[in-house]
Amino acid sequence: MTHAPNLSADRPDNAPDTTPETEPDRGSDRARPSRNQLFKTLWRWHFYAGLLVTPLLVLLAVTGAIYLFKPAYENWVYKDLRTVHATQHAKPVPLAKQVDAVRKAKPEATIQSVTPPSDREHSTMVTLAADGGGPWAPTVSVYVNPYDGKVLGSVDNAKTFMQNVRELHGNLLSGDVGDRLMELTASWAAILTFTGLYLWWRARPRRGRTGRRGLRRWHATIGAAVSVFLLLLIATGLPWTGIWGQQLQKVITATKQGTPSAEDYKVSSKVPTTADHLTSNPDTSVPWAAEKVQVPTSKASGGHEGHEGHAGHMGGQGGNGAAPGSLPIERAVAIAHHERVPGTFTVTLPQGPKGVYTISGKSEADPAQQRTLFVDQYSGKVLASYGWPQYGLLSKLVEEGIALHQGERFGWPNLLVALGTCLAVIGMAISGVVMWWRRRPTGKGLGAPRRAQDARVTRGVALIMLILGVAMPLAGISMLLILTLDWLVVRRIAPLRRFFG
Structure with missing residues (x-):
């Protein structure tokens, strides 16, 4: 987002404006020139940050606003598949x-x-x-009427409208490259917000309701009002990204704030398998905090260890078919109810004769109700139970953040606040472009804020920006590239120096 304080004076709307678009209070700046230099330097970073990420930031906001309505939209579109009409005395047929x-x-x-x-x-x-079926959800969902056992229809999860919106939001439909670009955009959006807040605070617009001054006043005031919510959306979205999210997982593991160690379970995989490998469908996966939990193994009796060829098929004695001798899926569901797994839960079938039933109950409205169970497919023994009491502090914060990010933690108020923030971001981006267009120079330059002349201030701001870059690695790398390019190329070539300001 871009916050821009007010101009010192208005001009006719059709006149080119080559004066600075924003200034702090002049009286105080004469007494404190370094403060004015700091203002100019941060304004320059703010300008180029907006120039760098505005298109992708708008895409993030648009797709995020749409995805907030995924549950309601899909329940409406797939109503004929997801809902059934049964008589009061109708009894469901066995799950098997x-x-x-x-x-x-x-x-x-x-x-x-x-x-x-x-x-x-x-x-x-x-x-x-x-x-x-796509990198995020290579699955097909088949819906069955539980009262007559007839298949109602199926949905290719990789081709749904909301799945395409999700992939656009997360990786631009281009895998790891797109993921890095979106992480970079989110990181620079945070920098835009911090610098914009400073500019708004230093030159708070108090007058002007129409024209350019009115646009700047609206831009700055609305931007400041939603800054906290935008920073919250950014912080709660970064755990899904490739680099930042992986680093967070490493921190959680190193500080023992997430997954318990394998020694906590007496029965564990000889070759470690984590729960995030069980499925790639976000609707049936385990909660984020349970993704790195080590999956235990079932202990077969009666020589069932050698039936690897039965993995995933229906030939087992129990009717679910993971391996001969395995328990029926109804038993796994009964265990889930006995263990009080809340709400709607998913039972992932055992993968091979050593696999386990994985029962995952996710609750976006209340992450404290989440539960992940691993059940021996032969004995029905609960090998591991992982839920809110086992989550570390950082994992709890991330799960709460995910629920807030998706607009589900506090129901409609949460959704409306998230939607309003997305719409405000779109408005900030559009108004920022309009303000730049109105004040752009008649020459060939970009019309960027002038470079500050105080080298100490410039170095100080660069240090602050690099500290922010350490917290957001991709932003930090891009800052180093920008500073290096500016020092080695832009400043040494006169036409480039004039163009970039």
């Missing part, structure tokens, strides 16, 4: 038979998980692994 119906309809697919209905009005969702 519902899964068998999916197997018959999709014999070539591998069943990944089952989400039982949370009430009598919803269908059962069976998730299938699907090759080539």
Whole structure:
């Protein structure tokens, strides 16, 4: 976002404006010239930060605003698949038979998980692994009427409207490269916000309701008002990014604020497997805080260890088919209820004869209700139970942040605040471009704020920016590149020096 304080004087709207767009109070600046130099330096960083990230920042805001309505939108679009109408005395058929119906309809697919209905009005969702379905959700969801066992239809999760919005928001539909660009945008948006707050505070616009002065006043005031919420959205979105998110996971692991160690469980994988590898579908995955939990292994009896070929199929004695001798999926669901896994939960089927039932209950409205269970597929023993009491402080903060980021933590008020922040960001970006267009010079320059002449102030601001860059690595790398390019190239070539200001 871009906050810009007011001009010292207005001009006719059709006249070019080559004077500074914003100034602090002049009386105090004459007595404190270094303060004025600091203002100019931060304004220059603010200008170029906006120039660098405005297009992608608008894309982030637009896609984020749309994705806030994912649950409501998909419940409406897929209403015929997700809801059922049953008589009062109708009884559901066994889950194993519902899964068998999916197997018959999709014999070539591998069943990944089952989400039982949370009430009598919803269908059962069976998730299938699907090759080539996209980097974030290569799965197909098949919906089954739990009262007659008939398949209602299916949805390719990689091709839904909201999945495309999610991928645009997260990686620009371009994998790791897009993820890094969006992380860079979010990091620079934080810098825009901090510098914008300083500019607003130093030159708070008190007058002007129309024309350029009115636009600047609106831009600065609204920008300052939503700054806290924008910083919150940025901070709660960064854990999903590649570099920053990975570094946060390392910090959580190093400080023991997240996943408990493997020694906490007597039965654990010989080759460590973490819960984030069980599925790539965000709707059926374990909570963020449980992604790095080590998945334990089932202990087969009666020589079942050698049946690797049964992984993911329906030939098991228990009806879910992970391996001969495994318990039926109804038993896994019963264990979930016995362990009081809240709300709608997903049962991920065992992957092979050593696999376990993974029961994941996610609650965006209240992360404290989240629960992840690993259940031995043969004995039904709960090998690990991981929930809010086991989350470290940092993991709890991240889970609360995710719920806030998605607009679900406090219901509609949360959603409306997040939506309002996204709309304000779009308005800030548009008004910033309009202000620049109106004051752009008639020559060939960009019209950037003039470079401060006090080298000490410039170095001090550069140091502050680099400290921010340490907290946000991609922003820090880009700052070093900008400073190096400015020092080695821009300042030494006169046309470039005039163009960039």
